[in-house]
Amino acid sequence: MLTRRSLCAAVAAATLLGPCLPAAAQEKVVVYTSNDATLNRYIFDAFKKETGIEVEPVEAGSGVIFRRAQSEKERPLGDIVWGVSRSLLNANKNVLTPYASKNKDAVPAEFRDPNDLWIGTNVHLLVILQNTKQLPEAEGPKSWADLLDPKWKGKIAFTDPSNSGSSYSNATLLLQMWGDSGWEKLGKLLSNTKILNRSSLVFQGVGNGEFPLGMSLEYAGYQWASNGAPVKVIYPSDGTATQMEGVAIIKGGPHTENAKKFVDYVTRKDVREAILKLAFRRPARGDLDLENLPGKMPLLSKVKVFPYDEQGWTDKRPETLKKLQELIRQTR
Secondary structure, three states: OOOHHHHHHHHHHHOOOOOOOOOOOOEEEEEEEOOOHHHHHHHHHHHHHHHOEEEEEEEOOHHHHHHHHHHOOOOOOOOEEEEEEHHHHHHOHHHEEOOOOOOHHHOOHHHEOOOOOOEEEEEEEEEEEEEOOOOOHHHOOOOOHHHHOHHHOOOEEEEOOOOOHHHHHHHHHHHHHHHHHHHHHHHHHHHOEEEEOOHHHHHHHHHOOOOOEEEEEHHHHHHHHHOOOOEEEEOOOOOEOEEEEEEEEEOOOOOHHHHHHHHHHHOOHHHHHHHHHHHOOOEOOOOOOHHHOOOOOOOHHHOOEOOOOHHHHHHOHHHHHHHHHHHHHHHO
C-alpha cells in the first residue's frame, strides 16, 4: 500500500513540483468530488503547491454532488465537479458553464462535451478480474459469454446493480449485447454470481482469493496486481464499455478563474501520468503511451469496445433496476 510520503513524492516527481512542503494559500477553489479521498488529498496538495490556490473539497457520491449543485443553483457555493460520470454530467448541464480547456485537443471528441461544458479526465473499462492462484491463468474465461457456464456457480463476485453505477452498466451492457436472449442469458450468469453490496468487496474478494473471478473495473485489477496480488485483468473478447469520468465548472461559482486553472491542471499530460501511477486511472487523453507507463495497459484502440447506449440505459434506469432486482431474487 502506498504511503503518504511515497504518494506525495510520486505526484511531485511526475508534475515537477518538487517536495511537498507547506505553501501559503493566497486563493481558493471549492471542488465537489466523488473521487477516492486519498487521490483527492494528494492532487489537491500538488495543485496548491504549484498555484498557491487552496482547494476546499466537498467529498460525496456523484449523485449527492449534483443534488447539492442543483439545490444551490440560484446561489452556487461550489466551483468544480470532478470525478463524475458522463451520463450525470449530461443530465446536469443546466448547472455547468462552458470552458475550453487548454488541453481540449488532447482529449478525443467522444470524451468531451461539444459545447465545452465538461471534459473527460479518465476512462474506466468493464472487465473480468481473475485470481490466478485460485484459478490458473490459462483456465480463466475469455468472454462474458464464458461466464454462463455452470462450472462457475458461486465463483463470480458481482456488485448489486442498485448499489453500483458500474455494476448497472455491466448488466445493461450484457442485456444490449445479447439482444433478444439478453434477460435469459443474464439470468444464467447471475445464477453463477455471489451478489455483494459494494464494488470494493468484489475486487477485494478476488484480490484476497475469496473468489476466483469478479466482474469489476479495470483500475482495480491493476491496483491489486501492483501490490503483489495474483490478479489478472481480462478484457472480454465479446467487447466492453467505456465509463468516462470528467471535470466541469459550476455556473456562477465564486472562484471561476481558479476553477479554470484547476480544469487545466487535472487534464494536463504530466498530471494524468501522475494519477495513472498513483491510482491506475486510465486517462481520457489520447496522447499517453499507456503500454510503457505503470500498469502497461493496452491502448484503447486495441480493446474491443461495444457500442453501449449509455444515455439510453440511464434514461431507463428505474424500470430496468426493478427488473434486475427481480431477476436477482429469482436466481438466489
